[in-house]
Amino acid sequence: MDKTGIEEKVIQFIASKVENVDVSKITTASQFEELGLDSMDTVQLLFDAEEEFGVSFDGDEVKNFRSVGDIVNYIGNHPSSISA
Amino acid sequence: MRIVVTGMGVVSPIGTGVDQFWDAAIKGMSGIRRIQSFDASRQRSQIAGEVIGFDPTSFLSAKQVEQTDRFTQLALLAASLALEDAGSLDGYAPERLAVSLGSGMGGFATFESSAARKLQNKSVPPFTVPRIMANSAAAWIATKYRLKGVNLTSSTACSSGGNAIGMGLDLLRTGKADAVIAGGTEACVLPLTMSGFEALFALSTHYNNDPEQASRPFAKDRDGFVMGEGAGILILEKEEAAVRRGAKIYAYLAGYGCTCDATHIVAPEVEGQVSAMKAAIQDAGIPPARVDYINAHATSTPLGDIVETKAIRELFGERAQEIAISATKSLIGHTIGASAAIGSIATVMTLHTGTIHPTINLAETDPECDLRYTPNQAIQQKVQTGMCNAFGFGGNNVSIIFTTL
Numbered sequence: 001m002d003k004t005g006i007e008e009k010v011i012q013f014i015a016s017k018v019e020n021v022d023v024s025k026i027t028t029a030s031q032f033e034e035l036g037l038d039s040m041d042t043v044q045l046l047f048d049a050e051e052e053f054g055v056s057f058d059g060d061e062v063k064n065f066r067s068v069g070d071i072v073n074y075i076g077n078h079p080s081s082i083s084a
Numbered sequence: 085m086r087i088v089v090t091g092m093g094v095v096s097p098i099g100t101g102v103d104q105f106w107d108a109a110i111k112g113m114s115g116i117r118r119i120q121s122f123d124a125s126r127q128r129s130q131i132a133g134e135v136i137g138f139d140p141t142s143f144l145s146a147k148q149v150e151q152t153d154r155f156t157q158l159a160l161l162a163a164s165l166a167l168e169d170a171g172s173l174d175g176y177a178p179e180r181l182a183v184s185l186g187s188g189m190g191g192f193a194t195f196e197s198s199a200a201r202k203l204q205n206k207s208v209p210p211f212t213v214p215r216i217m218a219n220s221a222a223a224w225i226a227t228k229y230r231l232k233g234v235n236l237t238s239s240t241a242c243s244s245g246g247n248a249i250g251m252g253l254d255l256l257r258t259g260k261a262d263a264v265i266a267g268g269t270e271a272c273v274l275p276l277t278m279s280g281f282e283a284l285f286a287l288s289t290h291y292n293n294d295p296e297q298a299s300r301p302f303a304k305d306r307d308g309f310v311m312g313e314g315a316g317i318l319i320l321e322k323e324e325a326a327v328r329r330g331a332k333i334y335a336y337l338a339g340y341g342c343t344c345d346a347t348h349i350v351a352p353e354v355e356g357q358v359s360a361m362k363a364a365i366q367d368a369g370i371p372p373a374r375v376d377y378i379n380a381h382a383t384s385t386p387l388g389d390i391v392e393t394k395a396i397r398e399l400f401g402e403r404a405q406e407i408a409i410s411a412t413k414s415l416i417g418h419t420i421g422a423s424a425a426i427g428s429i430a431t432v433m434t435l436h437t438g439t440i441h442p443t444i445n446l447a448e449t450d451p452e453c454d455l456r457y458t459p460n461q462a463i464q465q466k467v468q469t470g471m472c473n474a475f476g477f478g479g480n481n482v483s484i485i486f487t488t489l
Contacts (some may be wrong), residue, residue, distance in 0.1 A: 019147065043210040044150065050207055 028069030091170025133312030133417030153191030186244030235380030246424030246482030312417025339368025345479030424474030
């Protein structure tokens with residue numbers, strides 16, 4: 001999957017998980033905080049993203065995830081871990 | 085100072101809300117079915133009292149559902165029903181509103197599902213711990229209704245709900261709260277939990293094809309308890325304040341007794357049960373002769389029902405024969421940490437309505453169980469003082485007294 005494809009899928013996924021957010025407002029630059037997520041919400045979202053995309057985020061790297069783009073980049077950089 | 089019950093909420097295998105629950109109870113309806121929530125074909129006991137059709141999304145957001153175990157969700161629904169029944173508690177300061185809840189197992193559905201993931205080397209959901217912890221249900225009730233006072237959870241196995249109600253009584257008497265949301269909740273119709281009870285030969289296994297017959301306290305051919313799930317919540321207040329705010333008063337919560345057998349971790353004992361009942365009667369400050377109804381612990385295990393029968397006989401002597409007894413577990417199975425709370429609601433409804441719900445499946449009584457168990461048919465009888473018993477693993481014995489006098 002190319003980067004645009006991953007980006008679209010991640011944004012769609014986040015729109016389905018985050019309450020009261022318009023999908024058209026979500027970009028790779030969107031910070032989790034701007035989407036109304038507190039730290040526990042973010043941890044839950046990242047867990048759900050692992051399930052959804054069949055990836056396993058590295059424990060040290062994931063602590064620094066702040067934006068939608070961080071998820072997109074990680075998946076793009078670890079294509080072998082994508083299950084389908 | 086006297087403590088009153090001003091609201092009740094129940095979620096059970098025979099109905100949600102006190103009216104639906106009580107209507108089914110006095111009709112002697114069974115809530116025991118073949119297990120629907122998981123594939124139980126490899127369990128020895130394949131039946132349970134489940135809350136069928138329970139939909140947490142009808143009262144919680146998607147996020148709240150994700151953050152809560154089923155035992156918390158059942159408690160939240162029971163609490164909302166009880167608070168609605170009690171009317172507004174807005175006159176009390178939030179710091180004076182307490183929660184005292186019981187749960188034997190806590191969020192065990194979450195424990196089982198997260199453990200299964202871990203054993204497969206999968207990552208574990210971030211809300212695993214806050215969903216499992218035993219005080220999760222009490223904490224969620226407090227958070228939802230901004231109850232900022234004492235927040236306690238009793239975990240004393242099958243007597244948890246009884247201890248929670250007793251603690252609620254103590255909190256009010258000692259001036260540590262003005263109103264208490266008290267009760268119990270449990271949701272452990274689960275493969276590992278049930279396998280654990282099966283390993284102790286505690287569950288019924290001979291009625292898998294005839295589930296409604298399986299929970300048969302005091303019956304000759306009983307063969308163990310049937311797992312149940314549910315939640316029961318009572319709103320407790322001081323009489324004067326409740327009267328002042330114009331609350332409906334169901335009954336007085338008059339006494340609480342709690343003792344430990346201190347002999348065996350799972351086997352029940354006559355002496356400990358007698359002393360708990362005696363302590364509750366003393367605490368209520370009434371003569372034993374005033375007790376005219378007992379909501380028995382009566383789980384339908386071969387040993388337990390005989391021990392409780394002996395304990396009642398030992399305490400009340402000749403009069404034991406005159407006391408009406410019924411076993412709520414014959415209808416809904418054993419809801420573990422919720423059972424004494426649901427049994428307390430049944431006791432209060434007995435006082436309130438003058439109807440004693442039956443102990444079903446009692447065609448032929450065990451010769452060693454020789455008291456008045458209200459077999460199969462409800463009876464109309466004015467009851468003024470009722471006692472609810474709850475006995476748990478760990479040798480914990482709890483008795484609670486409700487009265488209208």
